[in-house]
Amino acid sequence: MSAEFFPEVITIIHTEYMSRALSLARNGLRMTSPNPMVGCVIVKDGRIIGSGWHKKYGNPHAEIEAINDAHSRGENVRGSAVYVTLEPCSHYGKTPPCANRLVAEGVSHVIIAMRDPNPKVNGKGIDILREGGVKVTELDGEIQQSAKFLNRGFIFVHKYGRPFVSLKAAMSLDGRMNLANGSSKWITGVEARTEAHRMRAENDAVLVGVGTVLSDDPELTVRFVDGVNPLRVVLDSRLRTPPSAKVIGHDGKCLIITSEGADRQQKKALEDSGATVAEVSSRGGHVDIESALKYLAGRGILTLMVEGGPEVLSAFLRERLADYVRLFISSAKIFGEGSGLDVGLGFGDVGEAFTLTGIKTRILGGDIITEGRLSCSPDL
Numbered sequence: 001m002s003a004e005f006f007p008e009v010i011t012i013i014h015t016e017y018m019s020r021a022l023s024l025a026r027n028g029l030r031m032t033s034p035n036p037m038v039g040c041v042i043v044k045d046g047r048i049i050g051s052g053w054h055k056k057y058g059n060p061h062a063e064i065e066a067i068n069d070a071h072s073r074g075e076n077v078r079g080s081a082v083y084v085t086l087e088p089c090s091h092y093g094k095t096p097p098c099a100n101r102l103v104a105e106g107v108s109h110v111i112i113a114m115r116d117p118n119p120k121v122n123g124k125g126i127d128i129l130r131e132g133g134v135k136v137t138e139l140d141g142e143i144q145q146s147a148k149f150l151n152r153g154f155i156f157v158h159k160y161g162r163p164f165v166s167l168k169a170a171m172s173l174d175g176r177m178n179l180a181n182g183s184s185k186w187i188t189g190v191e192a193r194t195e196a197h198r199m200r201a202e203n204d205a206v207l208v209g210v211g212t213v214l215s216d217d218p219e220l221t222v223r224f225v226d227g228v229n230p231l232r233v234v235l236d237s238r239l240r241t242p243p244s245a246k247v248i249g250h251d252g253k254c255l256i257i258t259s260e261g262a263d264r265q266q267k268k269a270l271e272d273s274g275a276t277v278a279e280v281s282s283r284g285g286h287v288d289i290e291s292a293l294k295y296l297a298g299r300g301i302l303t304l305m306v307e308g309g310p311e312v313l314s315a316f317l318r319e320r321l322a323d324y325v326r327l328f329i330s331s332a333k334i335f336g337e338g339s340g341l342d343v344g345l346g347f348g349d350v351g352e353a354f355t356l357t358g359i360k361t362r363i364l365g366g367d368i369i370t371e372g373r374l375s376c377s378p379d380l
């Protein structure tokens with residue numbers, strides 16, 4: 001009897017192929033921004049005849065990679081089912097529209113995990129397919145949520161005009177992010193710090209406040225694991241970053257965001273040392289975080305990890321511009337004093353507190369890492 005008589009069998013088959021397409025999409029991590037990560041699997045007569053993913057911004061999209069893969073194996077995609085993690089595009093960008101190409105290739109069914117949030121596409125790719133006689137199935141539930149979470153930054157930039165923001169903080173068992181004298185080096189062990197470098201490599205940009213630059217002089221690069229360095233961003237309202245700061249580096253990937261009307265001489269000194277300096281509006285005497293995020297989205301930054309310190313992390317929380325939290329908690333050290341996340345949210349009742357969903361907790365070396373999606377974060 002055909003699987004068509006058993007809807008639950010069809011769901012299992014769709015989930016299986018779409019999961020493969022999603023794991024292919026993940027291969028594009030950090031290479032595709034400001035484009036999304038997309039994977040595609042082409043199935044005919046119960047066999048995968050082609051697959052591919054969007055490898056790099058400007059390169060062919062996943063559907064074209066998969067069609068080319070099928071052709072290179074001598075397969076004909078006419079009459080096939082195409083599993084693609086994002087709605088095929090309908091517009092001429094760096095490449096011609098994939099929806100038209102799928103129609104031209106004569107595929108019979110396209111299964112998608114999520115619609116494209118880009119207003120240039122949203123639903124139009126599906127229309128082109130249906131008008132071309134192709135059956136379209138949109139998946140929902142967990143598989144759709146996985147596809148959305150994978151491209152959370154892409155969705156946020158199109159829906160909210162800002163990157164997806166993760167906060168990362170290391171603290172002692174009693175919640176202190178430094179000692180009273182400002183020292184905060186080595187709160188957690190080498191395993192946790194390696195994990196933090198892996199997280200850096202997963203984000204388009206990392207950000208600290210000038211307070212951290214002045215006290216720790218961090219490099220903010222990926223060193224403990226293989227990976228691409230993110231853009232390093234410093235929020236610095238009065239351009240106090242020294243031109244000799246390590247964060248500036250030598251790769252042209254340091255951006256200092258300051259307030260409008262910044263000191264020309266200091267700005268030039270920072271630019272001469274290799275940093276880019278951008279001016280945005282200020283609020284309450286500091287760089288306006290919302291304007292800074294909008295500026296970063298305009299530069300193609302889809303995902304941002306805020307690494308501190310306490311003042312900047314607290315400001316992101318206070319302004320509800322934080323979507324995910326990762327706390328690295330030393331299970332061995334009690335500081336007794338020092339700064340914590342003294343956010344000043346002003347809750348009057350425990351029921352008002354921010355909560356985390358999808359919580360994951362693990363132990364790495366002697367440290368506890370706990371993470372989850374913040375309740376103040378808007379929908380994907």
Ligand SMILES: NC(=O)c1ccc[n+]([C@@H]2O[C@H](COP(=O)([O-])OP(=O)(O)OC[C@H]3O[C@@H](n4cnc5c(N)ncnc54)[C@H](OP(=O)(O)O)[C@@H]3O)[C@@H](O)[C@H]2O)c1
Nearest residue numbers: 170177182184209211212236237286287308309311312315
């Ligand atoms: N445990 C950890 O995970 C961790 C991580 C990083 C740092 N630290 C420690 O934290 C300490 C530094 O703390 P910190 O709070 O001074 O550092 P910070 O949060 O990195 O920097 C604070 C500075 O950022 C600037 N800033 C610009 N725009 C801002 C905004 N909208 N909101 C808030 N601040 C803004 C402010 O100075 P301007 O207005 O003058 O620009 C402010 O003084 C050090 O002891 C360091 O070792 C700990």
